[in-house]
Amino acid sequence: MTLKDVKDAGDPPAQDYTEVDLGNELTQGYFEFDGDIYKTGGVSNNWLICLADSRVDFTKQNLVGPGKILMLELNTAHSDGKALPAGTFNVLNPMEITAAASLTPFTVVPGLAAEDGSIYGTWYLATDTQGGDFQPLCAAQKGTVSVKKTGDTYTIDFDITDDDFKISVKGSYTVKPYIHDGTADTTSVSTRTTAASGKALNIHKSARRQAFRK
Numbered sequence: 001m002t003l004k005d006v007k008d009a010g011d012p013p014a015q016d017y018t019e020v021d022l023g024n025e026l027t028q029g030y031f032e033f034d035g036d037i038y039k040t041g042g043v044s045n046n047w048l049i050c051l052a053d054s055r056v057d058f059t060k061q062n063l064v065g066p067g068k069i070l071m072l073e074l075n076t077a078h079s080d081g082k083a084l085p086a087g088t089f090n091v092l093n094p095m096e097i098t099a100a101a102s103l104t105p106f107t108v109v110p111g112l113a114a115e116d117g118s119i120y121g122t123w124y125l126a127t128d129t130q131g132g133d134f135q136p137l138c139a140a141q142k143g144t145v146s147v148k149k150t151g152d153t154y155t156i157d158f159d160i161t162d163d164d165f166k167i168s169v170k171g172s173y174t175v176k177p178y179i180h181d182g183t184a185d186t187t188s189v190s191t192r193t194t195a196a197s198g199k200a201l202n203i204h205k206s207a208r209r210q211a212f213r214k
Contacts, residue, residue: 016166017161017166017167017168018166018167018168019167019168019169019170020124020137020138020167020168020169020170021170021171022068022070022169022170022171023171023172024171024172024173024174025053025068025171026051026052026053026068026070026171026173027052027053027054027173028051028052028053028054028056028058028175029049029050029051029052029156029173029175029177030048030049030050030058030177030178030180031047031048031049031084031154031177031178031179031180032047032048032049032179032180032181032182033045033047033082033084033179033180033181033182033183034046034047034048034182034183035182035183036078037182038100038103039100040100040101040103041100041101042078043078043100043101043103043104043105044075044076044077044078044103044104044105044107045075045076045077045078045080045081046073046074046075046076046103046109047072047073047074047075047076047084048071048072048073048182049071049072049073049074049156050069050070050071050072051069051070051072051156051173052067052068052069052070053067053068055067055068056068056069063134064131064132064133064134065126065127065128065129065130065131065132065133065134066127066128066129066130066132067126067127067134068124068125068126069124069125069126069134070123070124070125070158070169070171071121071122071123071124071125072108072122072145072156072158073108073109073120073121073122074089074107074108074109074145074147075089075103075104075105075106075107075108075109076105076106077105077106080105082179082181084147084149084154084179085147085149086147086148086149087106087146087147088106088144088145088146088147089106089107089108089144089145089146089147090106090107090108090143090144091107091108091110091122091140091141091142091143091144091145091160092107092108092109092110093110093141093142094110094111094112094121094139094141097110108122108140108143108144108145108160109121109122110122110139110140110141111123111136111138111139111140111141111162112139113139119136119139121139121140122139122140122145122160123136123138123139123140124136124137124138124160124167124169125137137165137167137169138160138161138162138165138167138168138169139162139164139165140160140161140162141160141161141162141163141164142160142161142163143158143159143160143161143168144158144159144160145157145158145159145160146158152176153174153175153176154174154175154176154177155172155173155174156172156173156174157170157171157172158170158171158172
């Protein structure tokens with residue numbers, strides 16, 4: 001992982017940002033199709049994609065460090081069914097989402113927190129501590145996620161920014177994934193029970209239906 005300071009390209013005054021370049025450091029992934037989990041009324045379906053480095057053990061129910069995890073949520077058209085389409089997905093502004101109908105196809109759910117302290121949406125989490133809790137370091141507020149497909153192989157390119165904590169995260173991941181159908185059962189997968197700041201981040205379906213920021 002490469003850390004360096006970059007300058008905000010927006011309006012002055014310029015601000016110092018930390019850029020996390022993961023490159024091809026993420027080597028494993030979990031893809032889950034969750035259908036219309038946000039009750040958009042037919043506007044979109046939702047995908048949960050968790051990418052991690054080799055130190056993360058996805059077989060454990062409670063994930064602990066060390067390791068790095070990128071949690072993505074992508075919205076696709078109902079007409080795509082249970083197929084993840086290729087294309088560019090844009091991160092929605094978290095302050096402009098007022099209803100589930102805002103989750104249009106080819107958008108990314110930003111990094112959000114529910115009232116119970118759980119997180120959902122798109123986050124970068126990491127810890128270098130053996131057995132330590134994963135810390136939420138970057139909640140996506142803007143940026144893009146690009147999905148490319150060749151046969152059964154997917155390449156995920158991501159570049160997301162958190163303006164509150166002044167950090168951006170980018171990288172790429174290529175895999176022929178196993179895709180879990182989250183609409184077929186109610187079992188919570190291990191990636192939805194990470195821990196951060198001493199609290200369990202239970203990314204259950206009920207938490208992901210919480211009202212969005214206004």
